[in-house]
Amino acid sequence: MPTIAYSSPFVPAEWIASHGFEPRRLRGPNAPIDGPIDSRVGLCPYMRSFINEAGTLCDLAGIVFTTTCDQMRRAADIVDNLPCFTMNVPATWQNASSQELYIAELKRLGVFLETAGAKRPTETELVRTMLKYDEQRKTLRAARGWNDSVSSDQTRLALVGGPISGHDAVLFKTIERYGGRIELDGSETGERTLAAPFNRRRLRDNPLLELADAYFGTIPDAFRRPNSELYRWLATEIGQRSIEGVILIRYLWCDLWHAEAGRIREWLDVPMLDLELNAEDPVARLETKVQAFLEALR
Amino acid sequence: MPPKQIALEEWDRLYDQLKATGLSEPSYGGKISRHLTDGDLRLTKLRFDNSIAALNLWNFLLTEEERLANARAEGKKLVGTMKDLGTVPVLAYSLPDLVAFYPDGAWWIPCVMELSAGLLGIADSLGIDESFCPVRAMLGAFVTEAHFPLPDLLTCSVGATCDDFSAIAQRLNGLGNPILWWEIPHRRKPAENERAVVLPGGMTAPGIQVDFVESELERIKKALESLAGQPLSDDMLRDGIARANAIRQRLSELRSLVFKAPVCPLPALELLIAEMLALHYCSDRDASLQVISDLLIETRARVDQGEGFLDAEAARIFWVNPVADLRVMNLVEDCGARICGTEHLFTHALDEIPTDVPPMRALAQMALADPMVGTAADRADRICSDITEFGAEALVLSRIPGASHCALEGGAIADIVAARLDLPVIEIEVAPLNDAYWPSLGTGLRALVETIRQRRGK
Ligand code: SF4
Ligand code: SF4
Helix, strand or coil: CCEEEECCCCCCHHHHHHCCCEEEECCCCCCCCCCCCCCCCCCCHHHHHHHHHHCCCCCEEEEEEECCCHHHHHHHHHCCCCCEEEECCCCECCCHHHHHHHHHHHHHHHHHHHHCCCCCCCHHHHHHHHHHHHHHHHHHHHHHCCCCCCCCCCEEEEEEECCCCHHHCHHHHHHHHCCEEEEEEECCCCHHHCCCCCCHHHHHHCHHHHHHHHHCCCCCCCCCECCHHHHHHHHHHHHHCCCCEEEEEEECCCHHHHHHHHHHHHHCCCCEEEEEECCCCCHHHHHHHHHHHHHHHC | CCCCEECHHHHHHHHHHHHHCCCCCCCCCCCHHHHHHHCCHHHHHCCEECCHHHHHHHHHHHCHHHHHHHHHHCCCEEEEEECCCCCHHHHHCCCCCEEEECHHHHHHHHHHCCCCCCHHHHHHHCCCCCCCCHHHHHHHHHHHCCCCCCCCEEEEEEECCCHHHHHHHHHHHHCCCCCEEEEECCCCCCCCCCCEEECCCCCEEEHHHHHHHHHHHHHHHHHHHHHHCCCCCHHHHHHHHHHHHHHHHHHHHHHHHHHHCCCECCCHHHHHHHHHHHHHHHHCHHHHHHHHHHHHHHHHHHHHCCCCECCCCCEEEEEECCCCCCHHHHHHHHCCEEEEEEECCCHHHCCCCCCCCCHHHHHHHHHHCCHHHCCHHHHHHHHHHHHHHHCCCEEEEEECCCCCCHHHHHHHHHHHHHHHHCCCEEEEECCCCCHHHHHHHHHHHHHHHHHHHHHHHC
16 A cells, blocks of 8 residues: 655544555654755754655655644755655644644645545545544553553653654663653653544544544644643643653754753753754663663652 | 945044034934944944945934833833734834834844843753754843833744744743734645735745735734724725835835946945845834935935945855844955845845735735745745846855754755856855854855856856
């Protein structure tokens, strides 16, 4: 099945799947690879690894970029040898017109997919696909939920921030090795960005509206203006899971998360470690920081 | 007086002579050097145009803070308009007793005050370090309240803006400053069956995007009306647009004269300052028009008499992006070049606002014409057509340190321009203060001038 690659959590996988394509949310390869975007000062290494990885997919039918950050938006400009679609995801969200724009963009994405060979889904097909994805997210939530089995000598941590690439996923092991345990994954690739459960009645009445609501209407993120919902979400989740420390994950040159570091630190009642990843150096470089942070928390 | 670039002390002497012969000045007049007491230390390193029109331009620019304070004292409401560069001020100035200004202007404070204001240190302490562009100085300016009064209403355009500004504005908001956010989406080309709208500058956008921006501007309009305590009618807004266009027309004529004259009639530095006035009129729309009109008269007279700077052989350079260090504009002439075309991120604030559509629609079209909300290819198209119009022989892409758009966009623009026009292109980085890198900046520019000369010989 042809693949549509994307990275932003604001791209609904079920919308792509209902068109008959395989949605593949890339999070960057396990090792740096070359591709259309070279490495240079000022470029977000995560964005680079996402595009270069997409370029290696042999069954690629297209890449979906979003406007949620300047770097992704501009990268879409210069990838000229692959079919790309840039989806406008509004930063503002407090007005109905923002959601209307998001829905219009979903429709435009549908047209892009049809141009790439997809078949427009019937409403029944869309609903069926949405229900399937909703179930999968439910299972995921249940598996990731609060866990009684944390041993008392493990420190309960929350991750918050941008995505974690395949290359940097070793961070989870590093944290465990020094006695930490991720109780809340608020990174972009974690539970923070799961779409909200669908309301079954609204789903049947107007599936596209419900899809927009579950994604655009609920995912808290640093790029939103204002981004107060991110803090509301963090307050609830950190409180419910008795978090003792927070690790902020951000990529080099990622302004959106970098600018939040100071505010999150001031706002938290628990200590915070600010970790800058570059998707190319081994995370080992950060190991002493993680170790020192966890020792200080004990 | 033959045109000449003179240092600050020379301007003081010239000022005394002019005064002795009965110079009449606007209310903001005086010696330029008096602004040193405000901490504007960079002035001692600049060379200024020796015309009275330039004297007024500098004094007008450097007294904005006083104007804002006076406006507040007179009971006027202050609107801080962030990021949109040229749109919201047209709305605000269409209402009586509203004065709009750009807190973004703090971008230049680290240069003008030679880092003595400590604004970057404050931004650092708030976690906004040098990986962000110089606009981070704005955070420090809000914290110290020493460079502009806190506005009664603060607006910020987001969506297809740079991450630097969006992130810094959010930090400002997190510090307790309420912000009215409004959205400009990423401009795209209309699809085949989509309603297309031609924007100022000639680009097109889908009608649905213009509709959306218009609805966003309606929200801003309501907030301004409530601040002003009165509705903004279409007639008032049409008048506001006509006045904005009057400034834009004069500026357009000024740019055209400066870029096309056989001998450069106005230095790059003064032209850059004049272009800035189109954004928000330096907090006084009528005075702004006067300042630009006087500059235009002076420039026209110089062109008529064949007077100017350098000679007709000067290398003709097109300059992209504003320089964080104003002194670099002087360096251009030192290296034997003149500016023949600029694209300082705000061509939409220079092009005339349409008058053949309802006024809110016209503003929406203008906002969507912002070069920063579209693609690098769109930006390059405009640059190419302006290079052709103004006869530039080379392109300088001036990188802004930390700016999220520069890393990818610079290369993309350079490739398009070089391929389409077969021109030499260089990229340089200009920090707020470049004294330590002066020799290398100069070497790069001189090498470009040399290349231009060699190409002429072929
Ligand atoms: S990590 Fe930051 S800069 Fe990089 S793609 Fe994500 S939001 Fe953009
Ligand atoms: S200089 Fe560039 S990065 Fe900085 S605020 Fe302006 S547009 Fe944004």
